[in-house]
Amino acid sequence: MTKKIAVLPGDGIGPEIVAEALKVLHALRGFGFKFESEQAAIGGAGYDAAGDPLPEATLRLARQADTVLLGAVGGPKYDTLPRDKRPERGLLRIRKELNLFANLRPALLYPELAAASTLKPEVVAGLDIMIVRELTGDIYFGQPRGIETRGGERVGFNTMVYSESEVRRVAHVAFGIAMKRRKQLCSVEKANVLECSELWKEVVIEVSKEYPEVALSHMYVDNAAMQLVRAPKQFDVIVTGNIFGDILSDEASMLTGSIGMLPSASLDEQNKGMYEPIHGSAPDIAGKGSANPLATILSVAMMLRYTLNEQALAGRIDAAVQQVLAQGYRTGDIYTEGTKKVGTAEMGDAVVAALCK
Numbered sequence: 001m002t003k004k005i006a007v008l009p010g011d012g013i014g015p016e017i018v019a020e021a022l023k024v025l026h027a028l029r030g031f032g033f034k035f036e037s038e039q040a041a042i043g044g045a046g047y048d049a050a051g052d053p054l055p056e057a058t059l060r061l062a063r064q065a066d067t068v069l070l071g072a073v074g075g076p077k078y079d080t081l082p083r084d085k086r087p088e089r090g091l092l093r094i095r096k097e098l099n100l101f102a103n104l105r106p107a108l109l110y111p112e113l114a115a116a117s118t119l120k121p122e123v124v125a126g127l128d129i130m131i132v133r134e135l136t137g138d139i140y141f142g143q144p145r146g147i148e149t150r151g152g153e154r155v156g157f158n159t160m161v162y163s164e165s166e167v168r169r170v171a172h173v174a175f176g177i178a179m180k181r182r183k184q185l186c187s188v189e190k191a192n193v194l195e196c197s198e199l200w201k202e203v204v205i206e207v208s209k210e211y212p213e214v215a216l217s218h219m220y221v222d223n224a225a226m227q228l229v230r231a232p233k234q235f236d237v238i239v240t241g242n243i244f245g246d247i248l249s250d251e252a253s254m255l256t257g258s259i260g261m262l263p264s265a266s267l268d269e270q271n272k273g274m275y276e277p278i279h280g281s282a283p284d285i286a287g288k289g290s291a292n293p294l295a296t297i298l299s300v301a302m303m304l305r306y307t308l309n310e311q312a313l314a315g316r317i318d319a320a321v322q323q324v325l326a327q328g329y330r331t332g333d334i335y336t337e338g339t340k341k342v343g344t345a346e347m348g349d350a351v352v353a354a355l356c357k
């Protein structure tokens, strides 16, 4: 059956890296994969086109499609817009509108890139962590929120809030993933201080009864931040809330050498998902043809694996990426002496060549 993919390139390097991911998707036609894609504007591009970072037509396309591929949003040009018009709002809204509550962020270190990590190779070699971050709740969405004047001075406030059902559904996703991996799940919160975290921990323990094979552990977020750089290989799957996951997954990404290598998936209850690299729009290198497209290409592999149920094709992409790294191809962000420095398009071409070999 032909799959419909909504493609939202976004801003900055978004269009450049998405173009390479599309090359890879087209190459998969050679293996019998049938798809059609349609592009729409989001983020700053959405604001420029329709005065809205998530234009109605974009949301409609995303809803109709089987799955969504996104580049990145944001840029200095949009930083002075009113908050609800800013590119990042478009991203938060599409996640909420599509009910994408589970964000899967793998941190996998390719052996060839061990030297690109700022940590010692022996600390990170063989690293393979999956962070499952809750994406539609927590302090990013909780009410009340705002800035108001109290007692003669301005006060800013946000609300950290989780319902049992929100914790339960993301916990099920995390346990399910742990079952397919090394069967270890670490739930990260701050239950020593926050009631919201206390409930989180209780619910995760309840859910764990349905997964007796998974070894569940608990860790406070400050300790988790420390353990991730001290001994990251102790982790298999981590499940955590929206704000803690935001911070920890960026930290975990740097263990692997470059933010330009890491894909992500955001899933709803039916595993329909939106796939995007974890990095932003990198305005400092946009338009230079030097961005690393591998995170976006690996996002396509995740799309095939988690939403389109094409495990073999996903495996082909993973293998092709591994092969180009073994052949020494490197974009600037992962370049080390003795390797071949290439641009965005050359890297995409190298992956396609490895795929079709």
Ligand code: NAD
Residues within 6 Å of the ligand: 013, 017, 071, 072, 073, 074, 075, 076, 088, 091, 259, 260, 276, 277, 278, 279, 280, 281, 282, 283, 284, 285, 290, 291, 292, 293, 295, 331, 333
């Ligand atoms: P960023 O991830 O865009 O860039 C951080 C650094 O990493 C930059 O030096 C950049 O050049 C480099 N980098 C990122 N992706 C790369 C790639 N594929 N190849 C090579 N180098 C890469 O983060 P930032 O600079 O904090 O934010 C820039 C803009 O992106 C802001 O407007 C921010 O709001 C937005 N942003 C968007 C998303 C998203 O769309 N999901 C995520 C984070 C930030």
